[in-house]
Amino acid sequence: MDQTKRQPRKLGWRFALLALALAVAISGLIRSLWLDVYYIPSESMEPLFGTGDRILVSRTDFNSEPIRRGDAVVFDGRGTFAPLNSGNGPALDAVSAAGHWLGITGSETTYIKRVIGLPGDHVTCCDADHRLTVNGHPLAEPYLYHGDAPSQQNFSVIVPAGRLWLLGDHRAKSADSRSLLGAPGGGMVPVDRVIGRPVQIIWPLDRFGPVHRPPAADTTTKDGQ
Structure with missing residues (x-):
C-alpha cells in the first residue's frame, strides 16, 4: 500500500525534473541561436543603457544587414578587451558564468559598446x-552622454580589415578602444x-522598450562632406 502511494510521487518528481531540463535545453538553444540576455554592469553606455539594465540581444540582426557605424554591439572581448583568463579560479568562474547566463550579473568577457x-x-x-x-x-554623435567630450584622449587610428x-x-x-591603444x-x-545587437530593454519595467537602430544614412555632419 505504501509503495503504491510513493510511486506517483516519484513519477511526479521525475516529470518535473525532465520538464525543467527540457526548458533549460530549449532556452539554451534559443539563446545560442536567436536571442540572448545581457546585464549592463556599468555607466559606460549611458544614457542609452543604465547600470543594472537587462537587455535582449539579437544574434541574427547582422545576418541580414552588415554592422554599420553607430550600431551598439554586444561582443566577446576575450583577447582584446578582456584577458583570456579572469584568474578567479574554476569555482568563481562557474558562478560568474551562471549569473551571466541568468542575466543577473555582468560578464568579465562580454561587453557592449558603440561602433x-x-x-x-x-x-x-x-x-x-x-x-x-x-x-x-566630423562625426555627428547624438547618442553621446550630455556634457561629455567626444574624447579627452587624442588618437589617430586606421582600423584593420576584419576589425572594429x-x-x-x-x-x-x-x-x-582608446584604453587599449598600446596593447596587442x-x-x-x-x-x-x-555576439549581436541589443533590441529590447526588459528590466527595469519603467524602462521597458525597444532599442532602435540608428538610421542607415551616413553619420557625418553635412559640413564635413
Missing part, C-alpha cells in the same frame, strides 16, 4: 571643433567576435 570605426576607417580625435573624425569627416573601433556613449566613464591588437575587436 565608431569600420574596417579601413581612419578615426581621429579631434578636429578644431573637438569632434571625432572618420575618414576626414568601439567606444562607450558615456566617454568619461568608458574603458574602450590596439583595442580593435574582430568582427567575428560580435
